[in-house]
Amino acid sequence: MKKYIKQIATFALIAILASCDAADDNIEYSTAGGNVVPTTSSISRLDNNYNLPLNTFTKEGVTVSKVEIYKNAAKTTSDPIVLGDKVADATLTDGKATFNTSSLGSFDVFPVTSGGTTTLTGKTGSYALAIISSYSDGSTTRATWTLTVGKGIVWQIYNADGDPVTNATSGVTTAPYNGTEPVIITFAPVKKSTTVVNSIVGEWSKNGGAFSALPGTLPTTRQDLDIAAIPYSTYGGLAAGDKITYRFTITAGTQTDAISTTVTFN
Numbered sequence: 001m002k003k004y005i006k007q008i009a010t011f012a013l014i015a016i017l018a019s020c021d022a023a024d025d026n027i028e029y030s031t032a033g034g035n036v037v038p039t040t041s042s043i044s045r046l047d048n049n050y051n052l053p054l055n056t057f058t059k060e061g062v063t064v065s066k067v068e069i070y071k072n073a074a075k076t077t078s079d080p081i082v083l084g085d086k087v088a089d090a091t092l093t094d095g096k097a098t099f100n101t102s103s104l105g106s107f108d109v110f111p112v113t114s115g116g117t118t119t120l121t122g123k124t125g126s127y128a129l130a131i132i133s134s135y136s137d138g139s140t141t142r143a144t145w146t147l148t149v150g151k152g153i154v155w156q157i158y159n160a161d162g163d164p165v166t167n168a169t170s171g172v173t174t175a176p177y178n179g180t181e182p183v184i185i186t187f188a189p190v191k192k193s194t195t196v197v198n199s200i201v202g203e204w205s206k207n208g209g210a211f212s213a214l215p216g217t218l219p220t221t222r223q224d225l226d227i228a229a230i231p232y233s234t235y236g237g238l239a240a241g242d243k244i245t246y247r248f249t250i251t252a253g254t255q256t257d258a259i260s261t262t263v264t265f266n
Contacts, residue, residue, distance in 0.1 A: 034059060068090070107123065107149055126147060155168070174265075242265050
């Protein structure tokens with residue numbers, strides 16, 4: 001029994017260190033029958049049909065009876081859990097609880113504030129959630145959980161060690177006109193391993209005009225694209241000073257995301 005209690009306390013400490021939210025709702029592990037710990041605090045907007053696992057831990061002789069996920073409507077740290085709409089009853093199998101992220105609803109309605117006005121048009125954001133777990137010994141635990149929904153496709157650059165790392169931009173703003181050296185832009189999907197990417201489509205626009213498809217088919221994995229190797233005829237010709245905007249749209253099921261970058265050829 002001491003072994004199981006030690007496991008529960010250890011994972012409680014991990015949860016507290018990983019998120020300040022977890023520290024807001026102290027659980028008395030000497031009386032609780034167990035603990036339920038999310039395996040992640042972030043997904044991408046492509047992961048809208050993902051069976052998200054939570055690890056379950058119990059004292060010897062105790063089982064998890066139910067795990068419920070709610071929206072957390074709390075506004076103050078003094079009252080850290082205020083149950084809002086129920087998201088899902090988790091499925092309990094083989095020591096894990098899972099729920100499908102589609103039960104969170106659309107990933108296209110996160111609040112965005114601009115000019116003092118807030119609209120529900122954001123494509124990334126976070127959910128304040130509460131996990132309510134019940135155990136066969138009659139005890140329950142309550143824990144806060146912030147789940148962040150991030151980009152489904154990102155720019156990458158290479159660091160000093162030659163490793164690709166996520167970057168806010170492509171890192172390329174200019175390219176030599178009629179140059180012969182490669183000019184590489186790198187992009188990559190962001191998703192959980194079970195989320196299937198259907199396609200990544202590349203497009204171009206010259207000097208703010210309409211977008212047209214880039215030649216060829218792009219892989220659905222990380223890509224180093226040499227834009228200097230794209231024939232100028234693709235753009236209907238190119239003159240020094242022209243600006244080409246490259247846009248890449250990723251699709252996974254019904255979910256999409258896109259990034260773009262503008263490069264001046266001079």
